[in-house]
Amino acid sequence: MCQVIVTCRSFLWTLLSIATTQIFIASVFSPAWLIGYERSPQALTFNNLGNSSTWEGRYDNNEDATEPFSPTIGIINRCTRLRRFQEILKRENCATYVTEFSMPNSQFPDAWKASLVFFCIGGVLLVFTMGTSVMSICMQSMCGKSIFTLSGLIQSIAGVFCSIGVVLYPVGWSSDKVKFYCGEETSAFHYDLCSFGWSFYACVAAVILVFTCSVLSIGADHATTSRRVEEELVEGKALICVMA
Secondary structure (H helix, E strand, C coil): CCCEEEEHHHHHHHHHHHHHHHHHHHHHCCCCCEECCCECCEEECCCCCCCHHHHCCCCCCCCCCCCCECCEECCCEEEECEEECCEECCCCEEEECCCCCCCCCCCCCHHHHHHHHHHHHHHHHHHHHHHHHHHCCCCCEECCEEHHHHHHHHHHHHHHHHHHHHHHHHHHHHCHHHHHHHCCCCECCECCCCEECHHHHHHHHHHHHHHHHHHHHHHHHHHHCCHHHHHHHHCCCCEEEECC
């Protein structure tokens, strides 16, 4: 018989695990990691239509054309604004600039490739723990071990992978791709004219929350094995809610 056990600490851990996973995934796939310096929309002509490596290096220097804007770039996505045939496209054009993993370092930094790999491993582990956190409501053990402590261990491992990804990310700022957005003085761990977007802060916050979830899993395990819970289990209750 499935016995549902809900305590304050286990419920908090479950909610935080779900929220952390969603925040992390959203931040990794967002283009708002770095906010570039202000510029006018880039000119788009027949010759460079469809060739991002060409038109991303050209500017519209006509100050009367439109108000300046700041492009953004993430690990695999970017947002910019274009000008086509004297027509201003005020809507931002956001798309994935990565066409293949083997792209040269100048267009897709090798450090970002490594960072993306660590983020993907950490993300897969977090998705797994998100599932186990939901399962913990009616299943308190897995493979003969407490589902809380097992999930907490996996969350700590995921946190390590995600932390490595965050540390590797600034190493890729020396590439030509980032210099286009942040200025020629950009180098590893120095973003020159750029500023951090919300995605970077969200990713760092998610990494901190991952380790927080790992610690909370211990309290959740203690709460679901408390004396009061055991007493209600002996009484044969199928739904147990404890303020602990």
